[in-house]
Amino acid sequence: MLNYYAWGVMADLEGKTVHIGGEEVQHMLLSRYLAKAGYQVISLVGDFGQRPLEHIEGVGVRKTFSLAAGLPGLRFFTPRVTSTWKALKAANADVYYASCAGAMVGIMAEFCRQHGRRFVFRVASDADCAPDTLMLNNARDRMLYHYGLRRAHCILVQTEHQANLLSRHYGLRSSVAGMFADLPDTVAGLDERGTDLLWLANMRSMKRPECFLEVVRQAPRLRCVMAGGPHPDELALYQRVKAGSTALPNLRFHGQVKFGITRALFSDARIFINTSLFEGFPNTYLQAWANGVPVIATFDPDGMIAARGLGLAVSDAAAAAAGARALLADPTAWAACSARCRAFALTRLAPEHVSAPYLAAMVPS
Numbered sequence: 001m002l003n004y005y006a007w008g009v010m011a012d013l014e015g016k017t018v019h020i021g022g023e024e025v026q027h028m029l030l031s032r033y034l035a036k037a038g039y040q041v042i043s044l045v046g047d048f049g050q051r052p053l054e055h056i057e058g059v060g061v062r063k064t065f066s067l068a069a070g071l072p073g074l075r076f077f078t079p080r081v082t083s084t085w086k087a088l089k090a091a092n093a094d095v096y097y098a099s100c101a102g103a104m105v106g107i108m109a110e111f112c113r114q115h116g117r118r119f120v121f122r123v124a125s126d127a128d129c130a131p132d133t134l135m136l137n138n139a140r141d142r143m144l145y146h147y148g149l150r151r152a153h154c155i156l157v158q159t160e161h162q163a164n165l166l167s168r169h170y171g172l173r174s175s176v177a178g179m180f181a182d183l184p185d186t187v188a189g190l191d192e193r194g195t196d197l198l199w200l201a202n203m204r205s206m207k208r209p210e211c212f213l214e215v216v217r218q219a220p221r222l223r224c225v226m227a228g229g230p231h232p233d234e235l236a237l238y239q240r241v242k243a244g245s246t247a248l249p250n251l252r253f254h255g256q257v258k259f260g261i262t263r264a265l266f267s268d269a270r271i272f273i274n275t276s277l278f279e280g281f282p283n284t285y286l287q288a289w290a291n292g293v294p295v296i297a298t299f300d301p302d303g304m305i306a307a308r309g310l311g312l313a314v315s316d317a318a319a320a321a322a323g324a325r326a327l328l329a330d331p332t333a334w335a336a337c338s339a340r341c342r343a344f345a346l347t348r349l350a351p352e353h354v355s356a357p358y359l360a361a362m363v364p365s
Helices: 006-010 024-036 074-091 103-115 140-151 160-170 209-217 235-245 259-267 283-290 301-308 317-328 329-349 351-362
Strands: 042-046 052-054 059-063 095-099 118-122 152-155 195-200 225-226 251-255 270-272 296-297 311-314
Touching: 006 024, 006 042, 006 059, 024 042, 024 059, 024 095, 024 235, 024 283, 024 351, 042 074, 042 235, 042 283, 059 074, 074 317, 095 103, 095 225, 095 251, 103 118, 118 140, 152 160, 160 301, 195 209, 195 259, 195 317, 209 225, 209 235, 209 317, 235 251, 259 270, 259 283, 270 283, 283 296, 283 301, 283 329, 296 317, 311 317, 317 329, 329 351
Parallel strands: 042 059, 095 118, 118 152, 195 225, 195 270, 225 251, 270 296, 296 311
Antiparallel strands: 052 059
């Protein structure tokens, strides 16, 4: 299993050099599930100063390269490709798994082709499913991603919408696979929670963190919390949002937090707000619903929020603020929505249910 930044969440770290997003969380949860199920799992991650091989909760974690290593213009090949290839060989696995569009998808696919191994790829965002929306900066990375995508033995997607996009733009078949999440044994009631609105994500333009600042401005009586670290490519956005938060007395800005701390943030939240333009299937939705937290969002994957009553699908900050105020003003309506979220989580997020398509892809009959 390959995910460069997964070391941060697997070791529960925080700091300027550690990037933790939804895919890193899913990588950690899937690898630990497979290890507990009796499979030997090796996770390939970046070099952040850890030992060459670590073992965390049954998962072997092997480091590859440091982003700073090598000479500009040459570092993609040495050490990035050479180090990754060496780590793939050292893992000596029967099945190789990766998620997120990127050049390393092509590298892993070629390794599997040369060594006769099975390659499974999972889409991480709607943007991964069409050439015009790929979030890759250069032609080399796009070419390698397309090479790997077309050579995967199995492609997993998060939603039916992504499956349709892949079929339309690439002529490729895929299977929908759900996402893993922690399921707390119990959840708190409305009066036991101290945060009215929670926003949690990496600070990226596509996630529109400044839109949440506008929600907070339009709901001055609500207690709001914002958490998330800077994306390596958008440090200025993070600084701008952090500075903007200081002018809002009803907003507490955490910045980047450890994954373990996010559990406490969700258990204390009454409503989770998402302001993204597009996503895959946000890991934060799963954390919210597992904790009985309604989601008010500008992104509704497969129309699930609206169809199942798991919160509100809205179009902008004004609608999000108005929806939040209305829901919190009606404790009966909030309790009913919270119960639907929790019931959905208990049914759809059960590990045996989520794991089925992954096992089918990795261990075909």
